[in-house]
């Protein structure tokens with residue numbers, strides 16, 4: 021039998037992170053969802069760019085390529101939400117949460133490890149998706165003579181911003197997952213928040229309605245993803261992202277408080 | 285060693301575990317016996333810090349489980365609810381457990397072999413039969429080679445060969461000096477596995493004693509005597525200071541073994557029709573002990 025190495029004398033976040041990474045990577049659905057995120061995100065950006073490139077080149081459309089170069093990421097959001105929610109809710113659905121807490125009894129450490137793994141993973145995948153979309157879409161723009169370059173203003177920020185936004189979206193879904201402990205409920209709530217409620221609040225009249233809309237996570241967060249914003253009714257990119265992070269932090273803290281109090 | 289003091293858990297105003305005190309010592313198998321809903325699983329979840337005690341405390345190796353830097357190396361537990369993701373392979377399940385407590389990955393192969401799952405290690409746990417799932421749970425409990433092993437209903441879903449395997453595993457762990465704490469609702473199972481018995485009913489400890497003592501105390505034996513001249517026989521036996529109870533036409537005698545009773549009666553020229561040693565089963569003893577504490581009685585409806 022293997023002589024176990026001397027038992028660690030202090031708990032470590034690193035070991036918890038490693039365990040969470042093995043968990044995430046050893047589930048097939050993680051990789052299918054990731055594949056969907058990349059293919060849909062980069063694919064739609066490429067297709068949309070191909071469709072509009074001619075019109076932009078001919079002056080028929082007054083839009084700029086920058087408005088389209090991250091468009092497909094709208095679809096990638098769904099994958100980020102699914103991955104983020106599942107990291108938490110799949111543990112409750114299967115009873116795995118008990119094994120997790122038996123292995124790492126300090127609950128804040130479990131959450132920190134999950135947050136690091138899910139945000140790190142989604143940052144990388146989101147950024148890769150954005151770059152692939154850029155190269156695919158810009159191929160069309162370039163062939164029409166309206167190509168853009170990574171050195172252009174805001175383009176690099178958009179690429180890495182896509183990673184940051186996807187990471188944030190995953191964390192948001194994980195936080196909601198911790199509050200509701202149910203996969204379908206968590207995913208529905210976050211998707212509804214981002215895709216439906218964020219739009220519906222436009223109907224609230226006056227400046228109040230305007231602000232509510234600006235502050236909705238699905239509106240505030242993605243400002244850093246688009247190099248050229250559609251219209252000017254949104255917060256500036258980094259202000260919006262700060263609001264988004266603040267909202268995630270609030271939900272995350274509420275989740276943590278519940279998690280520490282609840283029986284597993 | 286596991287030590288509980290005044291351990292209490294209340295769910296919705298109802299005491300699932302009611303101020304229990306007990307100690308589980310190393311070097312022996314301690315059976316945790318009780319009917320459904322007695323509070324066995326709840327107690328075990330509190331030991332692992334999964335559920336917070338409403339009152340009282342429980343420690344493992346003299347500290348709280350939660351304060352252990354690498355708890356899987358101190359306590360290995362098989363929990364009742366299978367804490368496994370169905371989409372993850374057995375090997376990967378054990379890999380993340382090992383990583384979380386800084387246990388070398390080589391240990392994963394060892395425990396897989398130990399529980400006999402090495403050939404299906406790459407299969408998703410969701411495809412496992414009940415028994416295979418139980419073996420995976422036991423492998424997880426042993427991954428850190430912990431000095432304390434806690435198994436909640438380990439023989440559930442196992443075939444006879446598997447049951448025997450769990451029994452000998454528990455024995456071997458105890459012989460290695462480990463603390464082994466095994467729950468069950470079957471007295472017969474505990475009689476074969478445990479050295480020491482803690483009986484729980486409705487959240488209260490009903491007995492805490494070595495298995496031998498428990499058997500001697502609760503599974504009382506008597507000699508059934510049937511004789512045509514039963515009044516004379518009764519008088520004779522009572523005259524010898526024996527404990528005699530009359531039930532219908534039979535005498536139940538305690539205090540002397542069957543051959544001696546037979547010789548005594550024959551020696552006085554009395555006839556015997558029956559002379560039998562009757563042992564009431566442990567199962568009966570357990571039923572009797574927990575009769576008042578059974579949470580869910582099955583009721584047989586009698587047609588009017």
Ligand SMILES: Nc1ncnc2c1ncn2[C@@H]1O[C@H](COP(=O)(O)OP(=O)(O)OP(=O)(O)O)[C@@H](O)[C@H]1O
Nearest residue numbers: 295300318319320321322323324325326327469579
């Ligand atoms: N999470 C919970 N919420 C509410 N009640 C609970 C909870 N867990 C257990 N109980 C109740 O506590 C009591 C003890 O349950 P427990 O599962 O500990 O019994 P057990 O001895 O393990 O029974 P079994 O042999 O059926 O596994 C039961 O009445 C049960 O309904």
Ligand SMILES: [Mg+2]
Nearest residue numbers: 324325326364
């Ligand atoms: Mg139970």
